[in-house]
Amino acid sequence: MRLHRNLCFTVIDSLNAIFNDEEYAGKVVEKALKRDKRWGARDRKFVAETIYDIVRWKRLYNEIAGTKDHFTRDNLWKLFAVWAVLKGIELPDWKYFEGTPVRRIKGKFDEAQSTRAIKESIPDWMDEVGVKELGEAVWSRELTALNLKAEVILRVNTLKIDIATLQKFLRKEEIETEKVRDNPTALRLTERKNVFLTDAFKRGYFEVQDASSQLVAPFLQVQPGMRVVDTCAGAGGKTLHLASIMQNKGQIIAMDIYAGKLAQLKKRAKRAGVHNVDMRVIENTKVIKKLKDSADAVLIDAPCSGIGVLKRNPDSKWKLQPEFLDTIRATQAEILSSYSRMVKKGGKLVYATCSILPSENQDQVTSFLKSHPEFKFVEDRKILPSKSGFDGFYMALLEREN
Numbered sequence: 006m007r008l009h010r011n012l013c014f015t016v017i018d019s020l021n022a023i024f025n026d027e028e029y030a031g032k033v034v035e036k037a038l039k040r041d042k043r044w045g046a047r048d049r050k051f052v053a054e055t056i057y058d059i060v061r062w063k064r065l066y067n068e069i070a071g072t073k074d075h076f077t078r079d080n081l082w083k084l085f086a087v088w089a090v091l092k093g094i095e096l097p098d099w100k101y102f103e104g105t106p107v108r109r110i111k112g113k114f115d116e117a118q119s120t121r122a123i124k125e126s127i128p129d130w131m132d133e134v135g136v137k138e139l140g141e142a143v144w145s146r147e148l149t150a151l152n153l154k155a156e157v158i159l160r161v162n163t164l165k166i167d168i169a170t171l172q173k174f175l176r177k178e179e180i181e182t183e184k185v186r187d188n189p190t191a192l193r194l195t196e197r198k199n200v201f202l203t204d205a206f207k208r209g210y211f212e213v214q215d216a217s218s219q220l221v222a223p224f225l226q227v228q229p230g231m232r233v234v235d236t237c238a239g240a241g242g243k244t245l246h247l248a249s250i251m252q253n254k255g256q257i258i259a260m261d262i263y264a265g266k267l268a269q270l271k272k273r274a275k276r277a278g279v280h281n282v283d284m285r286v287i288e289n290t291k292v293i294k295k296l297k298d299s300a301d302a303v304l305i306d307a308p309c310s311g312i313g314v315l316k317r318n319p320d321s322k323w324k325l326q327p328e329f330l331d332t333i334r335a336t337q338a339e340i341l342s343s344y345s346r347m348v349k350k351g352g353k354l355v356y357a358t359c360s361i362l363p364s365e366n367q368d369q370v371t372s373f374l375k376s377h378p379e380f381k382f383v384e385d386r387k388i389l390p391s392k393s394g395f396d397g398f399y400m401a402l403l404e405r406e407n
């Protein structure tokens with residue numbers, strides 16, 4: 006592979022924005038890809054993948070390059086050089102690469118393999134939490150899986166099209182997909198492409214949603230005609246899925262504490278042809294009290310550490326702080342206790358997170374059940390990235406008995 010100057014400069018500028026200006030990698034990549042209209046698919050792929058690779062392997066490359074967490078532009082070029090050498094890419098004779106110690110880089114990479122937190126490129130505190138909660142063997146396996154590149158998965162919008170017809174439609178737009186085992190709504194892209202530019206997307210035929218995330222809405226066992234509350238709806242990935250399972254019949258009340266996220270949901274719902282969703286911003290507890298004992302089904306897709314989706318958001322390894330874990334666990338417990346009041350007798354409740362830590366998952370459910378005897382545990386699913394090949398998720402189904 007030959008390195009092109011303008012592409013490499015874009016990578017360095019983007020890393021500067023992520024590491025020094027605390028910008029979100031996803032947003033930075035989106036901006037970077039708009040930088041030059043003449044770039045072809047290969048150039049865009051290089052820019053996006055290289056940025057994500059260096060973000061993912063920041064700690065490992067930082068140790069190898071000896072840059073000591075100082076991300077000056079010179080040091081960013083050093084990280085880039087480590088990336089290129091480890092990929093077996095020949096460095097051009099640009100001033101930034103002068104004196105790059107190619108053999109030492111390879112030697113240091115071998116040395117790094119003996120310390121898990123460096124080898125898998127995560128902060129020490131996160132490694133300690135993972136070992137404490139999951140044990141060495143499981144945590145090591147999951148970390149390796151979480152460092153793989155995330156695939157692009159689509160969810161067919163069955164309100165508008167069936168999966169086989171969507172595949173044919175996308176093929177005409179030069180997007181090849183394949184079905185995902187045990188997941189009737191999911192399609193995997195065989196090659197990464199910008200699916201948001203397709204006609205199929207504009208027509209609302211699909212949403213981009215990981216295969217594990219697609220298991221949550223069906224887990225709530227909703228039926229057309231029900232009253233369903235999606236309490237932490239965000240931009241509505243799962244709300245839209247619930248609507249399509251309910252065939253647009255009944256009522257979904259989508260809530261979140263951020264009006265901006267619900268505004269995105271509104272746009273997405275329009276494109277998806279979803280018209281049974283009411284949106285409510287949670288400004289105080291009144292919204293919840295009004296719906297007491299009234300819902301056939303409640304989904305709590307709780308805010309969490311996101312440790313199950315590091316593959317998709319590698320920069321959150323560096324943004325997450327140990328104190329946040331304590332705060333978020335308290336929020337989860339509070340949300341469970343407060344929002345469960347909306348479930349009516351005989352109604353269902355799903356508590357879900359995109360974390361693989363028991364303290365955010367089964368431990369929360371166990372402690373909730375202790376103080377809420379009116380609910381019974383039905384079943385739960387712990388989806389581990391190493392086993393599923395997709396994001397890490399947890400979901401528990403509870404039922405209100407009296």
Ligand SMILES: C[S@@+](CC[C@H](N)C(=O)[O-])C[C@H]1O[C@@H](n2cnc3c(N)ncnc32)[C@H](O)[C@@H]1O
Nearest residue numbers: 236237238239240241242243261262306307308
């Ligand atoms: C995991 S995300 C939801 C993702 C969304 N359900 C989807 O499928 O696209 C968690 C959401 O909870 C929201 N949130 C955080 N604290 C909350 C609270 N106390 N009550 C309700 N929502 C909250 C966040 O704004 C965020 O949108």
